Amino acid sequence: MKNINLGLELKGLVENVSALVENISSIRGHVTRSSEDIPAAFSKLDTVNSETESATSQLMDILDNLSESDKQAGELIIKLENDLAGKEEYREIFDGLKAIIDKNQEQHIRVLETLQFQDITSQQIRHVTSLLMNVEKELSGILATFENFSRPSDHTEIDTQSFNPHAIFADKKEEQADIDDLVKKYRHEQ
Amino acid sequence: MAEAQFNLSKLQLQKSILQRVAETDFSKFDSNAVAVMAGKTREVASFIAAVNEVFTREVGPKISSVADGLAGLRKRLLS
Numbered sequence: 001m002k003n004i005n006l007g008l009e010l011k012g013l014v015e016n017v018s019a020l021v022e023n024i025s026s027i028r029g030h031v032t033r034s035s036e037d038i039p040a041a042f043s044k045l046d047t048v049n050s051e052t053e054s055a056t057s058q059l060m061d062i063l064d065n066l067s068e069s070d071k072q073a074g075e076l077i078i079k080l081e082n083d084l085a086g087k088e089e090y091r092e093i094f095d096g097l098k099a100i101i102d103k104n105q106e107q108h109i110r111v112l113e114t115l116q117f118q119d120i121t122s123q124q125i126r127h128v129t130s131l132l133m134n135v136e137k138e139l140s141g142i143l144a145t146f147e148n149f150s151r152p153s154d155h156t157e158i159d160t161q162s163f164n165p166h167a168i169f170a171d172k173k174e175e176q177a178d179i180d181d182l183v184k185k186y187r188h189e190q
Numbered sequence: 191m192a193e194a195q196f197n198l199s200k201l202q203l204q205k206s207i208l209q210r211v212a213e214t215d216f217s218k219f220d221s222n223a224v225a226v227m228a229g230k231t232r233e234v235a236s237f238i239a240a241v242n243e244v245f246t247r248e249v250g251p252k253i254s255s256v257a258d259g260l261a262g263l264r265k266r267l268l269s
Binding site for chain 2 (some may be wrong): 005006007009010011012013014016017018019020021023024025026027028030031033034037038040041044045048135146
């Protein structure tokens with residue numbers, strides 16, 4: 001009777017070990033799939049970052065050209081104003097043109113300020129990428145435990161000081177003025 | 191200590207060894223010793239059953255949830 005019991009106990013143990021193998025295999029499957037998903041996410045986030053950076057850079061170039069045109073238009077108006085000095089009937093037209101140019105310049109500066117969104121989103125994306133890297137590292141650690149195997153990460157480490165995870169975009173002129181003051185102060189110190 | 195690191199294929203190998211041991215005719219052995227071994231084997235089986243329970247109830251769902259989250263993130267980013 002006792003002999004039969006040991007055989008049964010051993011079979012029970014085998015069943016439990018089978019279930020353990022199954023559980024570990026299932027978890028390993030999830031971990032493997034997850035560690036494969038992360039590089040694709042990295043790649044997409046990189047693409048998003050470079051595309052917005054490129055678009056922002058192009059917009060800034062266009063704005064530079066527009067500002068230059070505003071400046072030239074302003075100079076031409078002043079020249080014309082001097083040529084037609086004393087002719088009061090043109091006064092209202094010159095004033096109107098100057099007001100339009102001033103307004104254009106103001107709008108261009110606002111667009112330029114708004115474009116800081118790219119820097120903010122870039123920082124937020126870098127923060128997400130950094131978190132994903134940590135997850136990938138942890139997953140590689142789990143895989144190493146299961147398989148005695150470690151897949152080296154092929155991503156460059158992100159310097160966590162290079163972004164502000166709490167960066168937000170706010171259209172506040174006061175904040176821009178603060179930044180301008182800081183830049184001026186820095187330049188002055190140099 | 192060299193064997194301390196977990197290895198799934200080793201666990202599978204040991205499972206098949208256990209399977210073969212379970213088929214042994216224990217009538218040739220001392221019945222008291224066999225009874226003690228049966229008790230110890232049950233203890234080990236209970237411990238592994240408890241580990242399985244933790245895997246099934248806690249670890250598995252959590253890992254699965256993380257995997258689903260990452261798969262969802264990848265899907266959203268690539269769509």
